[in-house]
Amino acid sequence: MGNKDYFQDHMPENVCFGCGKNHDGLQIKSYWEGEESVCRWDSEEKYHGWANLLNGGILATLVDCHCMGTAIAHAYRLEERDMDSKPVYRYATGTLTVKYLQPTPNDITIELRAKVIEVKGRKTVMECRVFSDGIQTAQADVVAIRVFDSSESQSENPFK
Amino acid sequence: MGNKDYFQDHMPENVCFGCGKNHDGLQIKSYWEGEESVCRWDSEEKYHGWANLLNGGILATLVDCHCMGTAIAHAYRLEERDMDSKPVYRYATGTLTVKYLQPTPNDITIELRAKVIEVKGRKTVMECRVFSDGIQTAQADVVAIRVFDSSESQSENPFK
Numbered sequence: 001m002g003n004k005d006y007f008q009d010h011m012p013e014n015v016c017f018g019c020g021k022n023h024d025g026l027q028i029k030s031y032w033e034g035e036e037s038v039c040r041w042d043s044e045e046k047y048h049g050w051a052n053l054l055n056g057g058i059l060a061t062l063v064d065c066h067c068m069g070t071a072i073a074h075a076y077r078l079e080e081r082d083m084d085s086k087p088v089y090r091y092a093t094g095t096l097t098v099k100y101l102q103p104t105p106n107d108i109t110i111e112l113r114a115k116v117i118e119v120k121g122r123k124t125v126m127e128c129r130v131f132s133d134g135i136q137t138a139q140a141d142v143v144a145i146r147v148f149d150s151s152e153s154q155s156e157n158p159f160k
Numbered sequence: 161m162g163n164k165d166y167f168q169d170h171m172p173e174n175v176c177f178g179c180g181k182n183h184d185g186l187q188i189k190s191y192w193e194g195e196e197s198v199c200r201w202d203s204e205e206k207y208h209g210w211a212n213l214l215n216g217g218i219l220a221t222l223v224d225c226h227c228m229g230t231a232i233a234h235a236y237r238l239e240e241r242d243m244d245s246k247p248v249y250r251y252a253t254g255t256l257t258v259k260y261l262q263p264t265p266n267d268i269t270i271e272l273r274a275k276v277i278e279v280k281g282r283k284t285v286m287e288c289r290v291f292s293d294g295i296q297t298a299q300a301d302v303v304a305i306r307v308f309d310s311s312e313s314q315s316e317n318p319f320k
Contacts, residue, residue: 017215024206046184055177056253057224061217097257
């Protein structure tokens with residue numbers, strides 16, 4: 001587990017509540033497993049919706065951030081270059097759809113598995129499944145949009 | 161502002177991260193303004209996605225919890241009874257779709273405005289708009305499902 005190449009470790013400037021260097025945040029980590037990106041995450045009691053069940057919005061946050069990381073990593077992969085190389089790409093969410101199939105326990109490791117379905121210009125279309133102990137509890141469709149490309153910008157940092 | 165009848169004040173057992181009595185949560189409050197339900201909420205720095213911008217997952221959490229409150233309040237309203245009366249109804253999210261139209265600043269009060277589009281049996285279909293300083297930044301479609309009805313249950317508390 002300790003040697004995975006996490007997408008988020010290549011985004012040193014990222015402060016995001018879901019996936020950044022944010023000590024008050026969820027701090028998810030995503031990595032490739034073949035053509036799928038995987039995130040395994042352990043919740044805390046405060047993130048429950050009903051007692052012992054994960055809040056639906058936090059589940060959506062996991063999906064959103066895992067898919068934005070996936071869109072970024074996929075773009076570099078398509079160009080056969082590593083995530084620390086230039087130009088720098090960053091994506092933001094266009095549309096997020098989550099279908100809640102059944103309650104997700106809050107005290108069991110949550111696993112997300114996403115894959116890219118289609119790339120159309122600046123848009124990356126993904127699907128993401130959420131599992132608890134091997135049982136699928138949610139299904140999501142996500143569209144990410146490339147909103148930053150350092151080759152078109154004055155800066156190599158999307159935040160400056 | 162102080163005299164509003166907030167939906168969430170009629171859910172004493174609610175521990176939800178988004179809308180419950182949860183000191184580590186968002187603690188949103190929703191109320192009727194005619195046929196629309198309204199929520200006004202101030203973020204904290206930790207909930208940013210990019211610096212100074214609201215995290216998209218937290219935005220989805222606001223939408224989700226505001227719409228679940230709206231579905232509950234609307235069900236009681238349809239039956240012309242107050243939210244402390246029996247039977248007790250509770251809803252959970254079936255599907256949540258959020259379209260991010262533009263970035264939402266994290267340091268300006270966020271306003272959500274939802275309305276019920278259709279009720280079909282146990283399903284309540286809503287749309288919800290998100291505003292920052294009067295500018296719409298997101299549009300959402302939400303389906304809520306009645307998952308608890310105390311008249312069909314051994315308990316009057318959905319959590320026991």
